Amino acid sequence: MLHLRLIVPADRTDDVVRLLEGTVGATHLIVMPGAAREPAGDVVLCDVAREAGDGLLGELRALGLDEHGSIAVDDIGLSLSKRADRAEAEAPGEGADAVLWEHLTDATHEESTLSVTFLAFLTIATMIAACGVVLDNAVLIVGAMAVGPEFGPLAGLCTALVRRAPRLAARSGVALIVGFVVAMVLTTGFSVLMDAFGLFSRDLLDADRPNTDFIWKPDMFSFVVAVLAGIAGTLSLTSAKSGALVGVAISVTTVPAAANAAVALGYGEVEQMVGSSEQLLLNLAGIVVAGTLTLLVQRWLWARRG
Template sequence: MLHLRLISPAERTDEVVRLIENTVGTAHLVVLPGTARNPVGDLVLCDVAREAGDGLISGLRRLGLDETGSIAVDDIGLSLSRRADKAEAEAPGEGADAVLWEGLTEATHEESTLSVTYVAFITLATMIAACGVVLDNAILIVGAMAVGPEFGPLAGICTALVRRQPRLAWRSLIALLVGFAVAMAVTVGFSLFMDAIGLFHRSDLEGERPNTAFVYAPDAFSLIVAVLAGIAGTLSLTSAKSGALVGVAISVTTVPAAANAAAALAYGDTNQTLGSSVQLLVNLGGIVLAGTLTLLAQKYFWAKQRGGRA
C-alpha cells in the first residue's frame, strides 16, 4: 500500500475527494479542512493499493494539485486493516508488477544528477578498482563494483527514453560521461603516484592476471551479462526491491573497465586501454538497451493487464 498526503486548495478539494472515492483500490480517506498553512488549503490523506497508485497520482496531477497544492507519497511498510486488504484485492493487477512512473522519474532524477557526491563515489570506486586490476585482486574488483553509482544515470537514460523526457536524458548522460571522465582522469594520476612510490608496477598490469584479465577482453558474454543485469536492475527499481541493485552492480564490468583503461593509459599500454574502453561501452550500451526494453515491456503488459492501451 501507498500513503498519500495531499494539500488541496479548498475550491478543488471536492474534486480531489471524488477522484479518490472513484479510484478502485483506495482506503482510509481523511479530509481535514483548512489545516494546511503553506500552501493554504485542506489536508487530504488516503491509502491506495500500489497497483492503483500510478493512475491516482496521474489523476491528481491532471487536477493541477502538483502546481496549486502538494502530492506526497510514502510506502507503507505495515498496514493492519481489513479495508486495506479489501482495497488491494479490488485493485486490478498485482502490486509487484505495477510501475509508479512518477516515482521512477523522481528517483532517477535524483540519482542521475551530477553532484560532488556522485563524482566522489565513482572516482573512489574507480581508484579501488585500479588497485584491484594491478594486484589482480577479485575482492577489490567486487568492492569497487558495489561502490560505483553509475546505474543511477543509466536508469535515468532508460526512463527518459521511455517517457520521452529529453531533459532527464541529457542530465543523465552528462552525469555518466562527466563522472567517468573525471574518475578516469584522477585514476591516471593515482596510478602514476602509486607507481612513483613503488606500489604499482607496469609488470603487474601487463603480466598474467587470471582473476581480472576479463576487464580488457570484451566478448559475447560481456554483452549478455550487461543485458541480464540491465533487466534485473530495472525490475529492482520498478518493484522497489532495491536490494537487488547490489547484485546488479557487481555483475557488470563498468567501473573495473574504466579503472583498467586509466591504469593502462598511465603506462602507455594502448592495447589494454582500447580493450577496456570497448568493454566499458559494451556494458553501458547493453544496460541501456535492456533497461529501456524492460520498461517498454512493463508498460505494455501492465496496460494489457488493466485492459488499457500501452
C-alpha cells in the same frame, strides 16, 4: 500499499474527494479542512493499493494539485486493516508488477544528477578497482563494483527514453560522460602516484592476471551479462526491491573497465586501454538497451491489463 498526503485548494477538495472515493483500491480517506498553511488549503489523506497508484497520481496532477497544492507519496511498510486488504484485493493486477512512473522519474532524476558526491563515489570506486586490476585481486574488483554509483544515471537514461524526457536524458548523459572522464583522469594520476611510491608497476599490469584479465578482453558474454543486469536492475527499481541492485552492481564491469583503461593509459599500454574502453562501452550499451526494453514491456503489459 501507498500513503498519500495531499494539500488541496479549498475549491478543489470536493473534486479530489470524489476522485478518491471512486478509485478502486483507495481507502482510509481523511479530510482536514483548512489544516494546511503553506500552501493554504485542506489536507487530504488516504491509502491506495500500489497497483492503482500510478493512475491516481496522473488524475491528481490533471486536477492541478502538483501546481497549486502538494502530492506526497510514501510506502507503507505495515498496514493492519481489513479495509486495506480488501482495497488491495479489489485493485486490478499485482502491486509488485505496478510501475509508479512519477516515482521512477523522480528517483532517477535524483540519482542521475552530476554532483560532487556522485563524482567522489565514482572516482573512489575506480581507484579501488585500479588497485584490484594491478594486484589481480578479485575481492577489490567486487568491492569497487559495489561502490560505483553509475547505475543511477543509466536508469535515468532508460526512463528518459521511454518517457521521452529530453532533460532527464541530457542530465543522465552528462552525469555518465563527465563522471567517467573525471574518474578515469584522476585514477590515471592516482596510478602514476602509486608507481612513484613503488606500489604499482608496468610489470604487474602486464603480468598474467587470471582473475582480472577478462576486464580488458570483451566478448559476447560481457554484453549478455550487461543485458541481464540491466533487466534485473530495472525490475528492482520499478518493484521497489532495491536489494537486487547490489547484485546488479557486482555483475557488470563498468567501473573495473574504466579503472583498467586509466591505469593502462598511465603506462601507455594501448592494447589494454582500447580493450578496457570497449568493455566499458559494451556494458553501458547493454544496460541501457535492456533497461529501456524492460520498461517498454512493463508499460505495454500494464496497459493491456488496464
